[in-house]
Amino acid sequence: MIHFTCDLCGKTLQADEDTRFVIKIEVYAAYDPMEMTEEDLEEDSTEEIHELLSQMEEMDAEELEDQVYRTFRFDLCPDCHAAYMKDPLMRAARMRVRFEDN
Ligand SMILES: [Zn+2]
16 A cells, blocks of 8 residues: 655555645745846956856855755645644744744
C-alpha cells in the first residue's frame, strides 16, 4: 500500500484513507527593474558589478542557485495542514523562540 509521511509530525498517511495536503513553496530573488531610478542609472556601478562578480565566483553553483531559485515540497496530515494555514511563515514559532531567549 502506498503511504506518505507527514513532514511535520511524522504521522503515516495511507494514500487511500487519509487526506493528505501538499505544500509547495517557491522562493526566488525578486529583481524589479521598475525600482531603478535615474540616479541609479547615472551612477557608475562598474566597481559594484565587479565586486558582485568576484563574490559570485567564490560561491559554488549550488549555493548560487539556492539564492536565486528554490522550491520545497511537503506532505502534511490534516492536523498539521490546519496549523500551517494559520501561520504559514511560522511567525508564532519565531516569537516563542525569541521569548525563550530572554
Ligand atoms: Zn502532521
